[in-house]
Amino acid sequence: MQIIANPTSLIQLWDSREIDFTEMMKIVVDIQQQILAIDGDMHADLEKLLLENGAQQQDLWGANVYPLKDKCDQLEFTSFINIKPSQGNRSMVVQDSGVKELISLIVDKLLVL
Numbered sequence: 001m002q003i004i005a006n007p008t009s010l011i012q013l014w015d016s017r018e019i020d021f022t023e024m025m026k027i028v029v030d031i032q033q034q035i036l037a038i039d040g041d042m043h044a045d046l047e048k049l050l051l052e053n054g055a056q057q058q059d060l061w062g063a064n065v066y067p068l069k070d071k072c073d074q075l076e077f078t079s080f081i082n083i084k085p086s087q088g089n090r091s092m093v094v095q096d097s098g099v100k101e102l103i104s105l106i107v108d109k110l111l112v113l
Helices: 010-015 043-052 097-110
Strands: 002-004 025-030 035-038 060-065
Touching: 025 043, 025 097, 035 043, 035 097, 043 060, 060 097
Parallel strands: none
Antiparallel strands: 002 035, 025 035, 025 060
């Protein structure tokens, strides 16, 4: 697991991953600090890492990245940590289009091809 705060090659991260999922990597994005944590067994592990490094719970959203897929299919906005009734998100999928857009922008900035 690691925190990404600067642009990093997604393929290099994929090639050096610790968790051996066959086609994806779990990520948690901090939409306030515009950083992300990647390569955890569970989104909750990545969430904990960010919280231990100063993140606020309400700013953290889970997603999955599929490095070997086409760019338009690489990001999936699904995670148990996204269930946040107090923030209006009652689903594992991020419902707010503004939050989705922020996540996409941060991922595009930090995980480069």
